[in-house]
Amino acid sequence: MPDRARRPDPAVVEREIARLRATGLSKWTTYPGAIGSFIAEADFGTAPAVTRVVREHAERGDFGYPARHHRQELARAARDWFADRYDWHVDEASVGIVPDVLASLRFAIAHLTRPGSAVVVPTPNYMPFLRLPADLGRRVVQVPGHRGDDGRWQLDLDGIGRALDDGAGLVVLTNPANPTGTVHTRDELRALAALVERHDARVWADEVHAPIRYDGAVHVPFASLSETTARHTVTATSASKAWNIPGLKAAQTIFTNPDDLDAWHGVGLWTEHETSLLGMTASTAAYREGGAWLDDLVARLAHLRDVLVERVTERIPAARIDRPQATYLAWLDLRDIVGDRRLGPFLRRHANLAATDGRYCGDAFTGYLRLNIATPEPIAVETVDRLADALDTLPGRAD
Amino acid sequence: MPDRARRPDPAVVEREIARLRATGLSKWTTYPGAIGSFIAEADFGTAPAVTRVVREHAERGDFGYPARHHRQELARAARDWFADRYDWHVDEASVGIVPDVLASLRFAIAHLTRPGSAVVVPTPNYMPFLRLPADLGRRVVQVPGHRGDDGRWQLDLDGIGRALDDGAGLVVLTNPANPTGTVHTRDELRALAALVERHDARVWADEVHAPIRYDGAVHVPFASLSETTARHTVTATSASKAWNIPGLKAAQTIFTNPDDLDAWHGVGLWTEHETSLLGMTASTAAYREGGAWLDDLVARLAHLRDVLVERVTERIPAARIDRPQATYLAWLDLRDIVGDRRLGPFLRRHANLAATDGRYCGDAFTGYLRLNIATPEPIAVETVDRLADALDTLPGRAD
Numbered sequence: 001m002p003d004r005a006r007r008p009d010p011a012v013v014e015r016e017i018a019r020l021r022a023t024g025l026s027k028w029t030t031y032p033g034a035i036g037s038f039i040a041e042a043d044f045g046t047a048p049a050v051t052r053v054v055r056e057h058a059e060r061g062d063f064g065y066p067a068r069h070h071r072q073e074l075a076r077a078a079r080d081w082f083a084d085r086y087d088w089h090v091d092e093a094s095v096g097i098v099p100d101v102l103a104s105l106r107f108a109i110a111h112l113t114r115p116g117s118a119v120v121v122p123t124p125n126y127m128p129f130l131r132l133p134a135d136l137g138r139r140v141v142q143v144p145g146h147r148g149d150d151g152r153w154q155l156d157l158d159g160i161g162r163a164l165d166d167g168a169g170l171v172v173l174t175n176p177a178n179p180t181g182t183v184h185t186r187d188e189l190r191a192l193a194a195l196v197e198r199h200d201a202r203v204w205a206d207e208v209h210a211p212i213r214y215d216g217a218v219h220v221p222f223a224s225l226s227e228t229t230a231r232h233t234v235t236a237t238s239a240s241k242a243w244n245i246p247g248l249k250a251a252q253t254i255f256t257n258p259d260d261l262d263a264w265h266g267v268g269l270w271t272e273h274e275t276s277l278l279g280m281t282a283s284t285a286a287y288r289e290g291g292a293w294l295d296d297l298v299a300r301l302a303h304l305r306d307v308l309v310e311r312v313t314e315r316i317p318a319a320r321i322d323r324p325q326a327t328y329l330a331w332l333d334l335r336d337i338v339g340d341r342r343l344g345p346f347l348r349r350h351a352n353l354a355a356t357d358g359r360y361c362g363d364a365f366t367g368y369l370r371l372n373i374a375t376p377e378p379i380a381v382e383t384v385d386r387l388a389d390a391l392d393t394l395p396g397r398a399d
Numbered sequence: 400m401p402d403r404a405r406r407p408d409p410a411v412v413e414r415e416i417a418r419l420r421a422t423g424l425s426k427w428t429t430y431p432g433a434i435g436s437f438i439a440e441a442d443f444g445t446a447p448a449v450t451r452v453v454r455e456h457a458e459r460g461d462f463g464y465p466a467r468h469h470r471q472e473l474a475r476a477a478r479d480w481f482a483d484r485y486d487w488h489v490d491e492a493s494v495g496i497v498p499d500v501l502a503s504l505r506f507a508i509a510h511l512t513r514p515g516s517a518v519v520v521p522t523p524n525y526m527p528f529l530r531l532p533a534d535l536g537r538r539v540v541q542v543p544g545h546r547g548d549d550g551r552w553q554l555d556l557d558g559i560g561r562a563l564d565d566g567a568g569l570v571v572l573t574n575p576a577n578p579t580g581t582v583h584t585r586d587e588l589r590a591l592a593a594l595v596e597r598h599d600a601r602v603w604a605d606e607v608h609a610p611i612r613y614d615g616a617v618h619v620p621f622a623s624l625s626e627t628t629a630r631h632t633v634t635a636t637s638a639s640k641a642w643n644i645p646g647l648k649a650a651q652t653i654f655t656n657p658d659d660l661d662a663w664h665g666v667g668l669w670t671e672h673e674t675s676l677l678g679m680t681a682s683t684a685a686y687r688e689g690g691a692w693l694d695d696l697v698a699r700l701a702h703l704r705d706v707l708v709e710r711v712t713e714r715i716p717a718a719r720i721d722r723p724q725a726t727y728l729a730w731l732d733l734r735d736i737v738g739d740r741r742l743g744p745f746l747r748r749h750a751n752l753a754a755t756d757g758r759y760c761g762d763a764f765t766g767y768l769r770l771n772i773a774t775p776e777p778i779a780v781e782t783v784d785r786l787a788d789a790l791d792t793l794p795g796r797a798d
Contacts, residue, residue, distance in 0.1 A: 023459045026466035045460030054462075058453045060422045061444030063644040063681070067425035099498060099648070099673040106669070128669075135666040245462040247676025249498070249648060267534040270505070270527075274498040276675040277646025282462070 007385055008378035016376050026247075027372070031354040035375075035383050038344075038354040040178070042244045042328060042374035044297060047290035050243055050282045057278055066277045071097050074280045077287035078237070078252045084291075086210065088221040096253040096264050097272045097280065100246070101206050102128055104236035104253040107271055108204040109136050109170060111263045112234060117169030122155050123362025124331070124370075126178045126206070130362065141168055144364040145180075151322035153180035153331075157191055164199035171196060173222055176209040179331045179361055179370040181324020183217040186225070193222070193229040205235045208251070211242035211294055213326040214302045223256040230256035239283040242294055250279025301328050304373045308380045315388035328374035331358075335367035337391050343369055351390035353383060406784055407777035415775050425646075426771070430753040434774075434782050437753040439577070441643045441727060441773035443696060446689035449642055449681045456677055465676045470496050473679045476686035477636070477651045483690075485609065487620040495652040495663050496671045496679065499645070500605050501527055503635035503652040506670055507603040508535050508569060510662045511633060516568030521554050522761025523730070523769075525577045525605070529761065540567055543763035544579075550721035552579035552730075553587070556594055563598035570595055572621055575608040578730045578760055578769040580723020582616040585624070592621070592628040602632045607650070610641035610693055612725040613701045622655040629655035638682040641693050649678025700727050703772045707779045714787035727773035730757075734766035736790050742768055750789035752782060 017035065020043055021028040027036035027043070045051075057063060075095035082088040098104045109119060109132075119133040123142045133140045143159035160171060173192065176183045196203055205222040213219060223233040238251035253268075255261040286294075305323060308330055312321045320333035334343065344357035347369075358368025369387075373380060416434065419442055420427040426435035426442070444450075456462060474494035481487040497503045508518060508531075518532040522541045532539045542558035559570060572591065575582045595602055604621040612618060622632040637650035652667075654660040685693075704722060707729055711720045719732035733742070743756035746768075757767025768786075772779060 023463075024456075024461040025463040026469075027463065029468060030466045039464060041463040046462060050462070051457045051460065054453065054457045057423075058450045058457070061450065061643075062423040063445060063449070063453075063646045064422075064424040064426065064440040065438060065645050067429045069428060070425075099675075102669055103673055128672075132669060135669060244460075246464050247462045249673060249675040249678075270501055270531055270534060273527075274502055274648060274673055276498075276648040276678060278677060279648075279675060 006381075008381050012378050013382045016379055031348060034348060034352045034354045035379060035386065036354050037372040037375070037383055038356050040241060040329065040372065041246065042297070043376060043379075044244070044300070044374065046244045047286055047293035049285040049289035049293070050245060053281050053285045054278055057281065063277065066275065066280050070277060070280045071272065074250065074252070074284045077284045081287040082221065086219050086221050086224070088224045090254055090256065094255045094261060096255060096268060097275050098236075098251050098253050099249040099271070099275045099279070100240070100251045101208055101236040101238060102132055103271050103274070104234070104251060105129065105132060105172070105204055105206075106136065107253065107264070107268050108202070108234045109133055109138055111267060112260055113169035113202055117167060118163065120160055120163045120168045120171045122160065122172070122174075124153075124179055124358060124365045124368065125172065125174055125361060127356070127360045129172050129174070129206075141166075142362055142364070144362060147322070152325065153177060153182045154188070155192060157195055160192070161195050161199075164195065164201050168201065170202045170204055173203050173205045175205060175207055175222060176213065176219070176326030178209060178327055179329045179356070181327045181329060181331065183213055183219060183325040186220045189220055189222055189225055193225050193232075196232055197228055201232070203233045205233055207235055207237045208241050209327040210237065212298055212301065212328060214298065214305065214323075215325065217325040219326075223254065232257070234260055239286040239290075242297075243282075243286040243290055245279070245282055245286070248279035248282050249276045250283045301374055304328075304375070304377060304380050305330070307377055308371070308373045308384060311381050311384040315384055316391060328372060330371040330373050332369040332371065333367070334369055334391070338367050338394065340366050343367070347387065347390060350393060351386040353386045353390070355387075405780075407780050411777050412781045415778055430747060433747060433751045433753045434778060434785065435753050436771040436774070436782055437755050439640060439728065439771065440645065441696070442775060442778075443643070443699070443773065445643045446685055446692035448684040448688035448692070449644060452680050452684045453677055456680070462676065465674065465679050469676060469679045470671065473649065473651070473683045476683040480686040481620065485618050485620050485623070487623045489653055489655065493654045493660060495654060495667060496674050497635075497650050497652050498648040498670070498674045498678070499639070499650045500607055500635040500637060501531055502670050502673070503633070503650060504528065504531060504571070504603055504605075505535065506652065506663070506667050507601070507633045508532055508537055510666060511659055512568035512601055516566060517562065519559055519562045519567045519570045521559065521571070521573075523552075523578055523757060523764045523767065524571065524573055524760055526755070526759045528571050528573070528605075540565075541761055541763070543761060546721070551724065552576060552581045554591060556590055559591070560594050560598075563594070563600050567600065569601045569603055572602050572604045574604060574606055574621060575612065575618070575725030577608060577726055578728045578755070580726045580728060580730065582612055582618060582724040585619045588619055588621055588624055592624050592631075595631055596627055600631070604632055604634045606634060606636045607640050608726040609636065611697055611700065611727060613697065613704065613722075614724065616724040618725075622653065631656070633659055638685040638689075641696075642681075642685040642689055644678070644681055644685070647678035647681050648675045649682045700773055703727075703774070703776060703779050704729070706776055707770070707772045707783060710780050710783040714783055715790060727771060729770040729772050731768045731770065732766070733768055733790070737766050737793065739765050742766070746786065746789055749792060750785040752785045752789070754786075
């Protein structure tokens with residue numbers, strides 16, 4: 001019998017859900033009434049500096065074209081953030097501005113890889129990375145990773161090597177990893193770099209979750225490993241995840257290969273042109289003035305992570321879950337319970353819970369589930385309880 | 400001797416420029432100290448409904464991913480605007496959301512034209528349209544138009560026909576025309592449609608300036624001409640120009656060919672994903688609630704247009720300028736004064752005026768100049784006076 005005494009007061013849960021739905025966030029309005037756990041938005045607003053900047057635009061009536069100085073200020077703020085937080089030192093001129101990391105990936109595939117070459121996507125991974133290459137006429141080679149004994153997910157370097165042997169031109173590295181929350185160590189990254197270098201291939205490194213790390217985990221930018229690695233890497237990052245502003249549409253691509261930067265200046269500036277003004281100025285404010293707010297957020301998320309992991313352990317003992325080292329995502333292995341059932345529709349119907357079916361993170365991950373832990377504690381607990389209750393209804397699981 | 404008695408008070412001009420620079424608009428901050436007339440931004444802010452929506456996002460802390468309902472609401476608001484203002488009736492589902500019209504053009508070229516086919520750009524035209532096709536590996540065929548006896552610029556249909564004979568696959572129609580302000584009549588558009596149809600080619604119609612028309616000029620959406628025309632056309636428009644919100648990054652692509660819509664659903668949705676949330680909600684508010692504000696703006700712009708045209712006629716009699724039927728741009732033929740001089744750098748240096756050299760609107764238009772009339776009256780007058788004074792300094796023009 002689960003510990004129902006500690007279950008959150010339903011009135012509190014409903015009040016919190018109603019309050020969050022009123023924010024208008026996609027997370028709470030896409031599946032009305034359900035707990036929204038399917039999208040990487042946080043329920044804690046954004047830094048006051050970001051809100052202030054947006055209000056100032058409204059006061060000045062300035063919603064015009066971004067100017068050169070807006071781009072420069074964002075490039076400088078990002079550069080300084082990398083230096084301060086990751087000890088990574090890049091030139092301001094190497095920071096390109098894009099609407100989001102997908103625009104960065106699109107540019108990298110279209111302009112920086114061998115024509116027609118396949119794209120290696122280690123799985124599980126962020127869902128759109130599995131689909132976008134096909135829209136550019138490129139094949140995706142999914143290479144499932146494995147969970148190490150330490151509960152951290154690892155890349156399958158042999159599998160990646162085979163894909164590169166077969167002619168793949170680009171490896172999509174997501175570090176910290178979405179959805180597993182692994183923060184790759186310097187040694188792990190070096191092994192990938194050596195492999196890629198041997199194959200004369202490229203790495204596109206998505207480091208958008210890097211600001212959200214726990215327990216002192218150190219973020220090593222892939223391109224910072226060595227001069228050689230810098231040359232085969234294109235890095236994408238953004239303030240969107242840490243400061244909860246994905247709808248403002250601004251991200252950064254860091255070009256650590258001078259030829260890539262030339263290609264960007266030749267054809268990439270149209271993509272820069274699609275970045276919103278408020279995305280640029282809000283991101284600048286986030287990097288410049290949002291550090292303390294972020295540190296408080298990360299402390300809060302670390303607590304919520306512990307709450308959610310403990311609740312899963314208690315209520316769903318047959319599930320496997322590890323504490324993520326980074327991101328506000330949790331990755332549950334429910335295969336022992338659900339087999340190869342489609343989890344997404346089942347949970348929307350039977351748990352009033354909208355979460356990400358693992359198979360969207362990779363073909364090999366049916367029976368896994370991605371949850372979002374960046375939500376008030378009663379909802380985090382209720383999320384697990386609804387999941388547990390729905391799983392209990394499955395045939396063969398009656399108590 | 401020019402009429403210096405009516406020249407605006409320099410203190411008023413400087414105060415206005417300082418006030419506008421404080422808005423942060425690109426127009427006033429890119430060339431500090433200069434009069435900004437080089438970019439299609441207006442100096443009159445935006446509709447209160449737009450500002451309110453942005454403030455509400457800040458209050459709710461909602462800068463999250465756009466949701467389905469945000470896209471739907473914008474599609475419906477745009478559809479209703481087309482019906483109310485242009486008597487053009489399209490299905491909500493045919494309205495795709497994109498960051499800006501360039502993203503729409505990029506999609507049209509990449510996915511809706513014959514691979515490798517050239518792009519016809521009638522000139523003079525909006526500067527980026529001349530450059531973007533090349534970045535997709537496509538050749539641009541510039542087809543210069545001509546000024547009719549009525550002072551309205553016309554397409555060179557024979558020239559466009561020759562380009563289509565040579566295999567070009569797409570015609571870029573800008574209507575109302577930027578920079579000439581011509582509003583094409585139904586008969587003029589029908590002639591283009593017949594030509595394109597004969598060649599089995601496509602039209603991408605940029606109608607972003609349609610809300611800003613004067614003297615009762617009627618906007619005929621190109622795709623509304625006939626079922627046949629609808630099928631060979633893709634239309635792009637946006638609230639960005641009329642409501643002065645280009646930095647919020649939202650535009651619409653209207654697919655009136657079902658196959659195009661299928662292609663969009665297949666690969667275009669990544670582009671939709673790059674559109675900002677605030678761009679969507681602000682544009683929805685503009686279309687739904689911004690009509691009266693826009694009507695007042697257009698009345699104000701009509702007056703400023705007359706002021707500027709009269710001042711040019713008075714101060715620079717050797718220039719040729721016509722009253723635009725639409726847009727807040729003015730198109731000056733200064734060839735009799737400047738010959739083939741590069742106007743842009745000359746005017747920045749000698750007139751403290753940043754304006755668009757006509758050659759950026761087309762190779763045939765050296766000696767032309769594009770000005771922006773959406774500025775307070777003292778600045779509009781001062782713009783012409785600075786231009787006139789600088790032209791007076793040219794060799795052979797001493798009074």
